[in-house]
Amino acid sequence: MTAAAAAPQRRAARARWILLLLAGLAVAAGLSLAIGARSVPLAEILSALGGARDSVGEAAVALRIPRTLLAAAAGAALALAGAVMQGVTRNPLADPGILGVNAGAAFAVVAGIAFFGLSSVSAYVLCAILGAGAAAAAVYAIGGIGAGGATPLKLALTGTAVAIALSSLTTAIVLPRGDIAGTARSWQTGGVGGAGYDSLRLGLPVLALGAALCLGAARGLNMLGLGEETAKGLGSRVAATRALASLGAVMLCGTATALCGPIGFVGLVVPHACRLLCGADHRWLLPFSAIGGAILLILADIAGRVAMRPAEMDVGIVTAFLGAPVFIWIVRRRRAGALAQ
Amino acid sequence: MTAAVLIAEHLVSGYAGRRVLAGLDLEIGRGRITAIVGANACGKSTLLRTMSRLIAPEAGQVLLDGRSVHRMPPRALARQLGVLPQSPSAPEGITVAELVGMGRHPHQGVLARWSRRDDEAVAAALEATGTAALAERGLDELSGGQRQRVWIAMALAQETGVLLLDEPTTYLDIAHQIEVLDLLTDLNRARATTIVMVLHDLNLAARYADRLVAMAAGRVQAAGPPAEVLTAAMVRTVFGLEARILDDPVSGRPMMLPYGRHHARPAEPAPAAGRAATGARAG
Numbered sequence: 001m002t003a004a005a006a007a008p009q010r011r012a013a014r015a016r017w018i019l020l021l022l023a024g025l026a027v028a029a030g031l032s033l034a035i036g037a038r039s040v041p042l043a044e045i046l047s048a049l050g051g052a053r054d055s056v057g058e059a060a061v062a063l064r065i066p067r068t069l070l071a072a073a074a075g076a077a078l079a080l081a082g083a084v085m086q087g088v089t090r091n092p093l094a095d096p097g098i099l100g101v102n103a104g105a106a107f108a109v110v111a112g113i114a115f116f117g118l119s120s121v122s123a124y125v126l127c128a129i130l131g132a133g134a135a136a137a138a139v140y141a142i143g144g145i146g147a148g149g150a151t152p153l154k155l156a157l158t159g160t161a162v163a164i165a166l167s168s169l170t171t172a173i174v175l176p177r178g179d180i181a182g183t184a185r186s187w188q189t190g191g192v193g194g195a196g197y198d199s200l201r202l203g204l205p206v207l208a209l210g211a212a213l214c215l216g217a218a219r220g221l222n223m224l225g226l227g228e229e230t231a232k233g234l235g236s237r238v239a240a241t242r243a244l245a246s247l248g249a250v251m252l253c254g255t256a257t258a259l260c261g262p263i264g265f266v267g268l269v270v271p272h273a274c275r276l277l278c279g280a281d282h283r284w285l286l287p288f289s290a291i292g293g294a295i296l297l298i299l300a301d302i303a304g305r306v307a308m309r310p311a312e313m314d315v316g317i318v319t320a321f322l323g324a325p326v327f328i329w330i331v332r333r334r335r336a337g338a339l340a341q
Numbered sequence: 342m343t344a345a346v347l348i349a350e351h352l353v354s355g356y357a358g359r360r361v362l363a364g365l366d367l368e369i370g371r372g373r374i375t376a377i378v379g380a381n382a383c384g385k386s387t388l389l390r391t392m393s394r395l396i397a398p399e400a401g402q403v404l405l406d407g408r409s410v411h412r413m414p415p416r417a418l419a420r421q422l423g424v425l426p427q428s429p430s431a432p433e434g435i436t437v438a439e440l441v442g443m444g445r446h447p448h449q450g451v452l453a454r455w456s457r458r459d460d461e462a463v464a465a466a467l468e469a470t471g472t473a474a475l476a477e478r479g480l481d482e483l484s485g486g487q488r489q490r491v492w493i494a495m496a497l498a499q500e501t502g503v504l505l506l507d508e509p510t511t512y513l514d515i516a517h518q519i520e521v522l523d524l525l526t527d528l529n530r531a532r533a534t535t536i537v538m539v540l541h542d543l544n545l546a547a548r549y550a551d552r553l554v555a556m557a558a559g560r561v562q563a564a565g566p567p568a569e570v571l572t573a574a575m576v577r578t579v580f581g582l583e584a585r586i587l588d589d590p591v592s593g594r595p596m597m598l599p600y601g602r603h604h605a606r607p608a609e610p611a612p613a614a615g616r617a618a619t620g621a622r623a624g
Contacts, residue, residue, distance in 0.1 A: 223446060225432035229395050233426070234499065235419025235447035280432040281439065 014278050014288075021291040025072070028298040032068040033061055035302050037310045070195035071301045071315065072294035074260045075270075077207050077252040079293020082267020083274070083285055084214045084249040087221035088242055089140075091152040092272070092330055096132075096253040097264020097323075099159035103166040104135020105257035106187040110170045113180050121199045121258070125206055129254030135162060136250055167262070190261035190316030192301050199259050206255045211290065213248030217241050218282040225280060263316045265323020266293050266300075272330060296322075346371035346503060346535050347392060347422075351401035354391040361387040363559040364401070369503075374529050374536045376550035378543055380580050384559040385539045386427065386507050392537070393424035393505050405503070419447035423501040427508050429492055431480050437491050438476040441466055444498030466497035469531070470524060486517030493524060504528075506538040510545070518542070522549045544596045547571045548589060555579050571595040 034045055040057035047054075048061035078096055085094035085101075096102045108131020112118040118127060143158035144150040167188070174184045186194055220241030223231040231238050256263070274288035297315060300322065304313040345368035355361040361384045369375050377385045390396050392403050394410050403410045410418055423444075431440055444466065445459045467473040470490045480488060489509065496504055509525070510518040526549060528534045540546040546553060547567035555563045555570055557579045563570045572595075576584040582599050589596040 219446075222443065225435075226440075226443060227426065227430050229390070229424070229426040230429045232395055232415070233393060233419065233424035234443065235414075235416035237415055275434065279436075279439075280434050 010279075014284050017277050018287065018291070021288065021295065025291055025295050025298075028295045028302075029068050029072065032071065032298045032302055033064050036060060036064060036305050037312065066195040066197050066200055067192050067301070068298060069200055070259060071192045071297045073200070073204060073207055074192065074256040074263065075266055075293040075295070075297025075300075076290040077210065077256040077293070078263060078266040079270035079289040079296070080211055080214055080267075080286055081249040081252040081256075082293075083271035083282070083289040084217070084221065084245045085267065086271055087224060087282055088245050088249070089150065089152075089155060090224065090227075091150075091155055093152050093156040093268070093327070095265060095268035095323075096249070096256075097163065097262065097266075098156050098268060098327070100135045100139045100162035100166060101132045101159075101250065101253045102190075102257045102262035102264060103163035103170075104138075105129070105132040105254045106262045107131055107166040107170045108134070109258055110173050110180075110184045110187050113184055114173045114177055119183075121202045124258040125203060125255050128258035129206075129251055132254035132257065133247075133250045135166065136246065138162060187257070187261045189314045190257070190263035190319075191304075191312075191314035192260050192297070193312060193314075195259075203255050203259045206251060210248045210251030210255065213244050214252070215286055217245035217248065218286050221245060221282040222280075225282075261314075261316060263297070263319055265319045265326070266296055268330075269319075269323050269326045270296055272326065344371050345369060346406060347537070348404040349388070349392060349401065350404065352388070352391060352398050352403065353400040354387055354396060354398040356387075356396070360399070361559050362391065362398075365560055367554060367561055367564065369535060369537055370552060371535055372529070372533045373551040374526065374549060375538070375552045375554060376546035377537065377539045377554045377556060378541075378546050378579070379556035379562075383556045383579075385556055387559075388556070389424070389505050389507050389537070389539055393422060394418060395424065395426075416447045419499065419501070421501050422503045422505065423496040423499040424505045425492055425496050425507065425509060427511065433481065435480050436476070437472060437478055437480060437483070437494075438463065438467075440480055440491060441472075441476075441494045441498050444495040444500075447499060462498045462500055466494040469497055469528065470494040486513055486520060489513060489517070489521055490524065493521070497528065501534075503535040503537070506536070508539050508541060510540065510542070518545065525549070543571060543576070544589070547594045547596060548592045567594050571597060 033049070034040065034042070038057065038060050040061055044055055044057040045061050048058035052058050053062055082095045085096065085099060086092060105128035108127045109118070109124050112123065112127040118124060139155065139159045139162050140150060142162070143155040170188060174181055174188065220236055223234060223236035224238060224241055226234070228238055270292040271285065271289045274285055274292050278284040278288050297319070300318040301315045304315050304318045307313050347369035349365055349367040352362050352365040353360065365384070365388065367388070377388065379385050387396070391398050392410070397411055405413070405418070405422055410422065441463050442459070445462060448459065464473070467476055470493055472487065472490050472494050475483065475487060475491065480491060483491065493509070506525070509521055513521065522545060525536050525538070529536050550567060552565060553567045553570040554561055555575050562579050563575050571586060573584055573586055576582055576597060584597045584599045586595050586597055
């Protein structure tokens with residue numbers, strides 16, 4: 001009964017990792033409140049958390065609270081969506097940025113602002129989700145053309161091409177329209193600097209619903225990992241899993257993009273790192289990824305704040321710096337042939 | 342004949358407009374080992390996949406204990422009929438125990454809790470396939486033969502009365518082929534599991550199957566005990582190959598020796614094309 005004896009050990013190890021990650025999240029959030037363009041003494045940080053807004057320092061910290069919350073929520077959403085996309089497509093290179101889903105969401109928001117005069121957060125979120133879904137469907141359809149169907153590399157190439165095309169179109173819409181340039185700029189590169197409680201209040205329930213759909217599909221995703229035929233043979237409803245998980249992922253990417261603009265590579269980096277900690281079981285991998293994504297985006301935002309003081313670098317640029325080497329590492333680690341199949 | 346557990350009736354099936362099975366009828370005996378043989382692209386795999394509901398037939402039906410498999414709820418079917426595709430794949434880093442545990446999926450409810458019953462089924466499957474010692478190893482670390490035993494263990498943990506396997510011996514060396522076929526025979530004898538497998542090797546099929554099904558062009562060409570089905574005439578019709586049928590001195594089942602264009606002894610008159618039947622001796 002080695003199997004039965006070892007399983008609880010593994011579960012305990014995973015539970016320990018979850019606790020460690022949560023502790024890491026708390027530390028990252030604390031750093032995010034403390035570090036910024038202005039140095040604020042600890043006493044003022046604590047008083048600001050208590051609600052005081054008397055000094056300049058306290059006011060600065062008060063601004064960092066929604067920003068930290070947004071970074072955590074968006075990071076969790078993008079990493080969760082990435083893990084789900086990797087599971088649904090059985091593609092290790094899947095990521096909301098690489099597959100063009102975030103670019104589709106950003107394009108839809110900017111187009112909505114320019115052509116339909118959208119100006120409310122709820123309209124942005126709805127538009128972004130529709131755009132994300134349309135981009136995902138288009139990339140999958142185009143990537144599936146030709147021999148071999150939607151292989152990992154073909155899908156990644158298609159997604160990247162679509163992402164570049166969409167962000168060019170987004171720029172083309174914004175450039176001649178000086179009146180919306182200020183508003184639309186946040187959907188050209190992703191950042192969490194403009195966070196406010198209004199958008200959080202609207203976005204968080206949608207993110208929660210998307211996350212619930214993804215977590216509900218965890219067992220189905222495990223089955224999909226065995227390949228469509230084996231999964232069906234074990235009585236798994238493959239089409240339902242794919243539909244639910246994709247819908248959840250699109251809601252997460254769309255909402256995250258509506259709130260902070262397109263942020264890439266979080267969904268690629270975090271699930272791969274988490275797999276090293278907890279293995280391929282999605283019932284663990286998805287929560288691991290959500291917490292890991294929150295930590296990563298908070299840290300990336302802090303890095304963006306201190307890298308070019310007193311100016312700030314958008315978090316979307318920081319994650320691209322982090323993510324590109326990881327992308328290369330994943331491709332090189334597997335033989336290229338395995339990805340092209 | 343024993344009562345049939347699985348029946349294909351007038352099955353028409355294929356992929357995206359390409360019809361592979363053209364009105365096929367077949368009965369699979371309960372508790373028997375059935376081997377399906379035939380040339381490449383004759384529809385063996387399509388038959389297996391249609392019978393296990395991986396693809397839906399255009400016409401006809403598949404009955405499992407009298408119920409149409411294409412109308413059963415997926416989990417209910419998966420509790421009675423297991424299927425192992427030709428080259429299954431698993432996610433990176435999965436352990437043997439985790440993979441075998443996946444076989445319990447149809448037995449768990451929507452809000453599944455892993456139960457003692459699941460533990461027992463997994464342990465029994467590991468035991469039966471001789472993979473208990475590998476339980477905590479990663480699937481990636483195993484040899485081809487070990488891996489195939491683990492996949493069979495997963496199908497065993499599913500605890501179905503019927504098990505369909507698509508070329509379970511492909512890519513294995515001869516020792517591992519025999520090992521896998523012996524293992525399936527053990528299961529058949531110990532648990533009375535009905536086994537249906539597609540096999541390429543006619544001699545191994547004849548040795549291990551109670552019943553041989555020879556397919557050609559999407560139809561059953563011959564079906565019955567190996568001694569009746571494995572004949573020179575069948576090999577000629579199904580494979581377009583001249584062959585001699587002998588008694589296998591090891592098993593007493595028929596075995597087939599093919600004629601090619603080369604390497605026939607002068608004393609062995611290779612049949613000339615056209616009057617083929619005279620040279621080969623029907624077993």
